[in-house]
Every structure is written in C-alpha cells, then in structure tokens.
Amino acid sequence: MGKTTTARILAKALNCAKGDGPTPDPCGHCPSCKEIKAGGSLDVQEIDGATNNGVEQVRELRESARYNPARDRFKIWIIDEVHMLSTGAFNALLKTLEEPPPRVKFIFATTEYHKIPDTILSRCQQYDFRMIPARELLAHLRKVAEGEKIRVSDEALGKVARAADGSVRDALSLFDQVLAFSGNEVRDEEVTALLGLIDRELLLKASSAAVAGDSLAVLELVEGLADYGADYRNFTRELLLHFRELLLLKLAPEESGLLSSILPEERARMKPLAEAFSEEDLLRVFDVLTRAETDLRLAPDPRVTLELALLKLVQMRRLMPFVELVDRVERLAGGAASPPRPTPSDTRPTAPSPAPSVPPPPAPAGPPEGASAILAAMIELSASRPSLGQPLRSAAPRLEGDTLVLEVAPDYVAFASMHLDEYRELAKRAAGRALKVRVGAGAVPSEPEAPPSPDQVKRERLRKEAEREPAVQEALDLFEGKVVDVREAKPAKESA
Template identity: 40%
Template sequence: MSYQVLARKWRPQVFEDVVGQGHITRTLQNAITTKRLAHAFLFSGPRGVGKTTTARILAKALNCSEGPTPTPCGKCDSCRETTAGMSVDVIEIDGASNRGIEHIRELREAVKYAPTRGKYKVYVIDEVHMLTNEAFNALLKTLEEPPPHVLFIFATTEPQKIPATIHSRCQRYGFKRIPLSEIIDQLKKIAAAEGITVTDEGLAMIARAAEGSMRDSQSLLDQAVSYSGMTVKNEDLQATLGAVAQEKLLQFAAGLLSRDSGGLLKQIDGLLEQGLDMRQFLAGVVEHIRNLMVIKITKDPGRIVELPPADIQNLQQQASGVESDQLLLLFDSLSKTLDEMRWSPHQRFTVEMGIVKACHITPLRPLAEVLARMKEFESRLTPGTALSAPAAVGVREQSGPYVPKTAAVSHQPRPSEAPGGGGGATTDEWGRVMSALKAKKPSLASYFTQSKLLNTSDTGFTLGFPAGFQRDQVEKQEHRDYIEQIAGEVLGRKIQLTIKPLGQGEAGPSPARTKTPAKKKPEEQPPIVQDALRIFGGEVIETDQTEEEG
C-alpha cells in the first residue's frame, strides 16, 4: 500500500477532532440536532485550518445511515464513501477550474435530481471566489431557493472577492488561525502515535513556521521525518525549515541591546556559513524585538506572543533590563533594513550596515525633559536680555593661544543713557514699551522702524520721524492714545508721547557698532554667552553690539 502523508492520515473525521474551531463545530452540531440547518454555507479563513474538512464532516453527518446526526458513525457505506471522496451525493467542485457560466448551468440542471443514496445532495465548491461574475449571477436564483434535498457549502480564503448578493444568501462561518499551543499539542499526539521522537522546542519551531495552519504543520513534520528519520533533532529542523533557534535570537538581541556591533557581525558571519537566509533571520530578529515590547507592556503576554512558556520566561528576563524607547527605535531601524533587503543585490552588506546603524542609534530625550531644560535656560536670562536682541558674539574653538586685536573704540552713548540729555525714563523702558506693543499690535509697532528716540523724561518720550506714511500713522490720535495706554500699563505711570519731524540728514536710525577691545572674563559674560561657552567649549574673541533706537 502506498504511503499516506500525515496531513491526510490524520485528517479529522468527526466534529470533535477539528482543532481550534470549536465556535463553528458547536454551531453546526446544534443546528443538526435542532433541525435548523441552513441551505447554504460560506466557510472563510486562512489555508489549512479545516474549511474543506468541516464541509466533508457536515456532509457525512447529514447522509449517515443514523442521521442526520451531529456524530456520524464513520462505519456505514455513506460515511465510508464520503471519507474516501467517492460518494455520488457529495460533489466537490474546484472553483478555480470550473469557474465559467457553462459549469454553473450544468450544476443548475443537476440539482433538480434527488440524491442517489443519502438524504441530501451536498455541493462543496472550494475556492469559490475564483468564479466569474457571470457564474455568480447565474447561481443566484438556485442559491436563494434550492430544492429541499440540496445543500451548498462554499469555501474560500478571500471572502472579500465574493459578491454581496452571494453573502446575503449564505450563513457565513469565519475560520480562524489555530493557536500555537493547540498545534503543538496535536503534533505531540501525532508524533507519539507515529513513533517520532522530537523535542518540545522542535515542535514549537514547526508550529511557528506553520503560521496557524494545521495542515502546514503536519506537512512540515512529515518533511522533517524524511530528512532526519524517526528522531528529529533541532539542528535538522533549522536546516529544513530555515528557522532560527530561540537561543540564537536571544543572544543576538542581547548584542543589539548592549550595542556590541563587532560581536553581532561575527554572529552574522557564522549564520551565513551555516547557510541561513539573512532576510528570514532578520525577520526573526524583528519579531523578537516586537515580542520583547509586548512582554514589557502587557500583563498576560502568553495570549499575544506565540511562544512556549519557557521561551516567554526568557524574554521576560531580557525585557526587564531595557527601556521601551530603545526597543521602539530598534524595531523601526531593523524594519527599514528588512524592507531595503528586498531590493538590495548585496543582502549581506545591507544587513551588516543595518545592524551597525541600529547599534549606534542614540535614544531621544523625552519632550518633557527638553521643555524643562528650556524653561530653566530662560529663567537664567535677565529681564533686559530677554526683551532686547542679544549681542552678536563670535566664538571659536580653543586651537591655540589667543592674540588680541587692536579695535577702534566708537564713543557712542550707552543704551541705558537717555539721548537728548533728558532724565528719568531710559531707553530700556522704551524698549519694554515697544516689546509690549509688538506682542499686542505688531502692525502698529512696525511704524517705528524709522523712528529715533530724541528725549526721555518721567512723563513721556519724544520721538523723531521722517516725513512719510509712518509718521502720519503714528500721529493719528487713536494710535497715540493706544501707545500711551500700553506705556502706562508697562511702566506703571502716565506717559505722553511727543512726535517731532526729523531733518533729511537724520532720517532713519543709524545703528552704532561698538567694538570692545578688552576681553571680559567668562564669568563676566551675559548668561546666554556663558551657556554657549560651556556647551561648545569656545572662547570669546570679539563682541559686536548693535544699538537700535526705537
């Protein structure tokens, strides 16, 4: 007798044997028991999770000699013929090769005839989404009102491609991916019955590679036995599956977290010598970083991370010594490298440089910390410095002894002195008034760009303006009243603004530049200059101070 693969040999024959789909098998069993069975079903879900198997069990349950029954006997002629795929009353149709309207016409003619042996004629159409739109339309009437002895079961992996008119005529059952633990338990059962020796870690590797498909896991186990014999070693599984052992992922992740780029390059070289696919390996590393993040932020990671309990415990130990921000940066960097490998002709170089880059990522400072430092920096500035423009300071690195240059001294009045010989108020006070005016009404403050402060006193300021639009705007009574109101609020006393015309030679402000020949000590510099010297490690070589009046 020819060999029968494990996926066929261990195919479920009753509802109770279907793994991971209890929400569906229970519903179908109750429907049979209560005689509330629909005339059309749509089974959707990933590959290898039991859609066609459940359809065959349902057909067997309906045509069993003891049925309809939720537990078919499996011994009668009808059950044995359905199991062998030879029943004339259970018609399985491949939707990919029988997708035209002519095939549906033949089906419409065939449904008129009564079943030969059983009570129902069951049509199982696999990959039904492959039918053409014309074939779906031809099926609508028959599907809506089929003969009482006909039952339709549609199976598909892409339900979104099926027209809504078909959906509305069927009961839809969504098959889900089978959990890792249930696949491992089933593989243990099969291995024990078949005399196969394999470790729990090996079964976990097979189950992860199957990605939730029971049929795929059984096929992979069959392949591993063909490679290794009845004793399957973990090293053999890594060779056949191209998978990476969890210990290697833990070791590689430890190197990433400790930024040991040299050690990681050596590990990559060793994995390449073993013939491991670099893209598959990097995908495993990305998944490992994701698992670390999930374990770090969730209380019950076993429901999300599909790993055995022992591996989850190892991940918890590794995740306890790392910050979430570092994991996020690593995941983002390695994911970009994984995407770049799709188009790179030199995958080894791409993965090596991507690993080095990930090791040199500097964690970002929290925004709250940056804002707190900025606030502290602002609080160290004097009020006058905060309101006026800072002096332009030339800073250079200390590459050698500094030789001072002789600078001409321009004898200009100090900013704090009142031009015009007045007393009381100072230009600093006028600067405060202008700052408040700019904050509240910038358009009005812009008219003072060509003004010149002529005189100050305790009761007001005298400003000179050249003839033109700006002076006309400032002389408007409502504008002068508003400026005097702002000045009064800032200085705490009543202020009067006086406008005088300027001569042609006096038009516009003439910034005075003062060069100070003598160097100040670092501690004598303004706070902002002291911070610049501390951060950049420089030296003040010259101070250019621009005075702007108005």
C-alpha cells in the same frame, strides 16, 4: 483548522441517518457518514473551484440541483477555493443561491473571501476560522511523536509549529519531511537546516548585542550568517518578528492572547530583553528593520546593508530618551540643575554621598599637593563637563585646613554655588581625600585694553555674558555644544 474537513463534518451532520433530521453529533457509522468520509457519496459532491471555474461547469451544477437526492436527506455541494470562479460563473450561480431548491445545500470554502462578489456573500452565512496557536500545535505534535515513538525535543517541535504558521496540516507535513530525513531521532539543528529556518539563537544574539551596545558582536553575527548561508532578507524579516514579540512581551499581560504564539520557555528567555528596551526604542527598531528589508531587495552588497542596519540598532540604544530630554530642558527653563543620566556601561558602585551629574574620568595617579595643584587637577578632571571647568579656569584657590576656597568671577558665583556637590567630588578625586569646598567672589577680570573693533568687542561681551548664564551652561552640557555667535535681541516694534 481545515475548511474542507469541516465542510465534510457539516455534510455528515446534515445527512446522518441515525436520526429523523440533522444532528450536531453524526454517528460516523451509517452508510452516509462512511461514504462522505471516503469521498464516494452520490449526494455530497466536492468541486475544486480552481479547475472548475467556468460558466459551463456552473450550469451543469445548476442542472443537477433540480433533482432530489439519491438517498440522503440533502444534496450538498462543497466548492473549495470558491474565489477562483470566474465572474460569469458567479453570475450563473447567483440565481440558484437566491432561490435554492429545498433539499439542496452549498458549502463554500476559501482563503480569500474578499475576492468573492458582494452579491454572493450577502446570500451566505460566513464563518471565519482562526489560526491554531503555536502552543496547541506543539502539544499536538508531541502527542504524534509519542504515539510514533519518536525522540524529539520540545525546541525542535516548536520550530516546526512556528513554521506551520497556525495550520495543523502544514505542521504535520513539515514534521513528516523532518522524519523522512532524520528517522526516529530528530536533532534540533537538523530541523533548522531542513526547513530553512533562521536559528532563534541568532535572533537572540542580535537583540542582546543591541541591548549591550556591542557593535563588534553584530558584525560577528553577520559574519556567522555568511558562513551559515542564510538569506539576509529572510533574517531581517525574522528579526523584525522577533522584536515584535519583544514588544508584545513588554506591553501585554501574561494571560493575554497576544502571547499565544510565543512558547512558554521562549518567554522566559526573552522577558529580560523586552524589559531592557523602551517602547520608543522598539518603534525605532521597527522603522530601521523595515527600511533595511526594503533596501536589501536592490542593494548591490546586501551584507553591508544589513551590517549598517544592525549598527544603527546598537547606536540607538545610546540615544537619550525623548521624555528624559524634555525633562532636562524643563529643568533648564526653571533654572534647576538637571540630574545625571546613567549609562549602560557604568558599573561603579553607588556611593552614599550625592553623585556628580556626570562622572569624571579617573583621577591621575598620585594626589597633588597645594591649592593650585588641586585646582589644576580639577580642571583636568572636568574635561567631560565644559560648563564645570569654565569657572575653575579663572578661579583663585587657597586651602584653609580641610576646606578648598575657590574665588571665582562674580558672574560665575551663582552657577558654581549650584554645583557645589560636583566641585566637592572633583576636589576629592583630585586631592585623594575628602575636602570641603567653598565658593566666593573674586576680582573681576580686566577687559582687553585695545580691542580690534567696537563690533568685535560687543560680540565677545555678549558671548561671555551668555556663557555665564546658568541655563546656557546647562544647555551646553546637555547638547555637548558651544556658543558660536550671540546676537542682541531687537526691541519689538510698538503697534500704532
């Protein structure tokens, strides 16, 4: 909403001649209203603070304020961009504001009121204007287009409304620039090119590639930006605002004013993307893009910097959420098996029986025959879960009808019994048919007869004992690690 336009309307309300005093509804037809609208009123003076910012100009204003209005009710000064006045000019104006003549009014307009001295602000009434929502600007531009018989899509008008950043005057100026080039029929791509905007489709492609974990798509996107001639920093800033809109769509209800800047048709396209991201994902995205926008200022090769930032967004989607990680660690502490984590690329149909914690790779062609062959296939299939494969390597298998009996080392019995469902699924995939699995204790493996040294034997024993712990097995699988070294805990010293 225009500050100077509002100041003129207020001046009309104060000086309108249709009543005996100020009126909230100026007529617009009396001599005073017409002269204020035309800018020729003797009693309403408009001053540009950027050019008339010296002490001498303010002294002339103070001298004029001593005289009564020529005809109207009040003598009014409208000072635009008042924050541009010098410190001396403000000091010269202060006395008049403290004790203003009874028929004198001052109206100040500024976009940076924080630059105005507190001594001036304390003697004024302050009214803050808000930015016009994009949907209202779009409706106003549509009304103008229909009045001028201009054929233009809502998408093109939406681009103009967003570029105006809440200003009706800027929206009309930008629309006028587009019409000067396009005439009475405006195409969407012309608006994007003329205003130097980043195409919304590029932003949607970037966020969609991050959701899908498609590294190739983001590289192709940057290639398209190079062909398009877009500025990489500008694209990064627009992408940051795009992800902010996704966060607002995720958190704010439909009727919230936070969503007023997002057009309804864009909300429908962005809503699925917002639901695909977690709040933690979006916060990490903000951090990556903010750093990238800063790095692009000094980057020797901006394209590579942008590509690395977008690839980070893709890789972050593959990270385990912190809440899920904490949940799995808590399950380990309680001695329970942690559930499998679904992956975005897993498109297999859900089976009615319990699924294994981590789906094994496809079984080799041709089902093996015999207990030993089935066990060998199970070991191969469990390559993605070292904790599952460890008990199988020392197991003695045998078939009893439709039951596969696995005799494992006594230290592995508890862990293997805890994961019978996974071993049952491995056996089914290895044999090509459903098999029951039973776990029992087998013979204890013999120790090396001639250890190299007592210290190495002790370390190896401690490592094997640690690996046989169910909680350690789950931790190795959770973090995809291995036991490197085990040290015996020293007893705590007793306090004297």
